[in-house]
Amino acid sequence: MKRLGLALILLLGSFGAVAADNDDPRTWLSDMNRAFTDLSYDGTFSYFSGNDLASLRIVHMVVDGEQRERLVHLNGALREIIRTGEKVSCILMPGDELLDLTDSIPSGPFARAFVRRYDQISEYYGLAFYGEGRVADRPAVRLSVSPRDHDRYGYRLWLDKSTRLLLRSELIDLEGGRLEIFQFTQILFGDEVDSADLEPTSRAGTVQDHFELASKEAEPIPMSDMPWRLTWLPKGFTMAAVDIRRTPSESKSIHTMMYSDGLAAFSVFIEDMPQAGAASMVSRTGATVAVTHLVAGPNRAHHLVTLVGELPTPTALKIAKSIRYRGI
Secondary structure, three states, rough: OOHHHHHHHHHHHOOOOOOHHOHHHHHHHHHHHHHHHHOOOOEEEEEOOEEEEEEEEOOOOOOOOOEEEEEEEEOOOEEEEEEEEEEEEEEEEOOOOOOHHHHHHHOOOOHHHHHHOHHHHHOOOEEEEEEEEEEEEEEEEEEEEOOOOOOEEEEEEEEEEOOOOOEEEEEEEOOOOEEEEEEEEEEEEEOOHHHHHOOOOOOHHHHHHHHEEOOOOOOOOOOHOOOOOEEEOOOEEEEEEEEEOOOOOOEEEEEEEEOOOOOEEEEEEEEOOOOOOOOOOOEEEEOEEEEEEEEHHHHHOOOEEEEEOOOOOOHHHHHOEEEOOOOO
């Protein structure tokens, strides 16, 4: 049945392969990225990852040259995030963990935080038009982003045929299963968007927190100061950040390394062996895999390696097992 399903997908995709007026698909991805920032849109979208399904409303406009947005969570805890330029306010219920995670608020359009920078794909992915479809009752052009090896996942994209905004995306595993889905269920553009909908809703019992988005990221420490290294890395992945973090008690440090190929990303955390001990384990939620592995560090003492990222499990295991302490 799985082979039959794949054959039908390929067959249906071939009928619309010349859609999009023979444009370069990379041009469509570049236009898609600008559409998130430049367009006025008001839409409801769903986001599925692992066992969780979220439903949200996004209102985005550029008013007098300034980005304005309102993101409303429609299920779960009451949440609204309001952006005016670089100023952000969060309307939340008391005790909401988001109050402690303000660094996670994206500096770009909120809706784009649920998708990837597909305009930055590398040579390790193939890109092609994949027919046409319909999302949120709007004609869409489909694109496929296909990995050229088994060390990363693929993606399917539906771009609005008129505005080129991303209407739907799917993250696909090596067997064709869908690990993550982003999709607008309804959306308005341009003059149909009412600026009054940028204003927050007053709700009893909520609290409001204000802050400004950071203008730039903190300077990472030099790679030469990191005592750990990866002896194997999938082609196309490069170091995105490196840091040494301290626990609140300052009693121990956690070495952190982040890698990306432009689309996929993973982080490696290395720390002293916890007092309670630890074991090698693998768990997965949707597209995200978590791997723990024990490795020898200074004086051959055991250290705990934790890798978290959007990778096939065999790839994540191979990376975790390749970590070595400098000089060992």
